[in-house]
Amino acid sequence: MSQGGGNRQDEARVVSLRHEGEDAAASLPSLLAEADRIAATVAQGVHGRRRSGIGETFWQYRHHRPEDGRQAIDWRQSARSDQLFVRQNEWEAANTIWLWRDGSASMRYTSSRNHGAKVDRAAVCQIAVAALLTQGGERVSVLGESAIARTGALGLERASRRLALGPGDAASVEAPNISRFGRVVLASDFLDPIETWTARLSRFAAMEAQGVMLRVIDPAEEDFPYAGRTRFEHPGGGDSLLFGRAEEARSAYRQRWAEHGARLGDLARQYGWTLVTHRTDRPATSAVLALYRALAREV
Known part of the structure; x- marks a missing residue:
């Protein structure tokens, strides 16, 4: 398949998906x-x-996820291992x-x-x-x-x-x-x-x-x-x-x-x-x- 044909298929798929999204968003x-x-x-x-609280009491550490972003990383805890951790407080963990x-x-x-x-x-x-x-x-x-x-x-x-x-x-x-x-x-x-x-x-x-x-x-x-x-x-x-x-x-x-x-x-x-x-x-x-x-x- 030529590159031009592949590009046309990609463009058609983008248009199709956009129309599907617009139809879904209409409601x-x-x-x-x-x-x-x-x-x-x-x-x-x-x-x-x-x-149950105002979020200042430590609850637990959990593994960092990509969607958390860098600002959520607890660098002190993460430095103790080869993994990244996020600190969760009691209110945050128990009231989600x-x-x-x-x-x-x-x-x-x-x-x-x-x-x-x-x-x-x-x-x-x-x-x-x-x-x-x-x-x-x-x-x-x-x-x-x-x-x-x-x-x-x-x-x-x-x-x-x-x-x-x-x-x-x-x-x-x-x-x-x-x-x-x-x-x-x-x-x-x-x-x-x-x-x-x-x-x-x-x-x-x-x-x-x-x-x-x-x-x-x-x-x-x-x-x-x-x-x-x-x-x-x-x-x-x-x-x-x-x-x-x-x-x-x-x-x-x-x-x-x-x-x-x-x-x-x-x-x-x-x-x-x-x-x-x-x-x-x-x-x-x-x-x-x-x-x-x-x-x-x-x-």
Whole structure:
């Protein structure tokens, strides 16, 4: 291949990616506006969070990461070995909330124009919670996309963009990079097998982290309102399933759905987490309030 051909392909890829980014960013203002409104509503009904310290008590040393920058290096501790270290104080380590919004194909599903996709509702709820937390002086960070936890307007702005537009890769919860005793909010439909989520939560437990599972579901997923000849397609493409009379599968489906939800609840309790289930046809305010109160109980 000639160099000119390679350059044209690179340029075409840049244009394509730019257009994809512009399309994705188009929904950001409306998501942020909705999250701001919800946060303001919830803030009227809750009190400020308690804080365990002012950040002056030494907590631990951790290995330096590239995104930390040179200014974060503790040179005295680093001089004692061949590795670089960062000094963490108690408030910083114990009062960071790590957020994650699932970006998998199933989260793009919506059964009606009257309510948005699960991925957008999850982002709105997470951003609203981030707004409440940063207003209270807490630090927030997005798993896999924002290693440095920040508070205030800057922390909220960075977290919001990543929650709205980020990929939400599964790798972020399969190999989480967080400090010990951190708190976590995972927003997903949790449709992966229970065994998959058991393995993921066990990794957080190894870091002595606890948190909240925000289960965002579409009403059709719970109610199974289908009847007659219906084809169901996998959200990621590939196999499909055709029913001649979908209503005949309703009872068995609802039973399996209830069993999956019950097992998720058991899993959350096993690891000391809180499970919050939220339907996209209902106001997001109740979900945000439940998330905020669950996090407040962990202080």
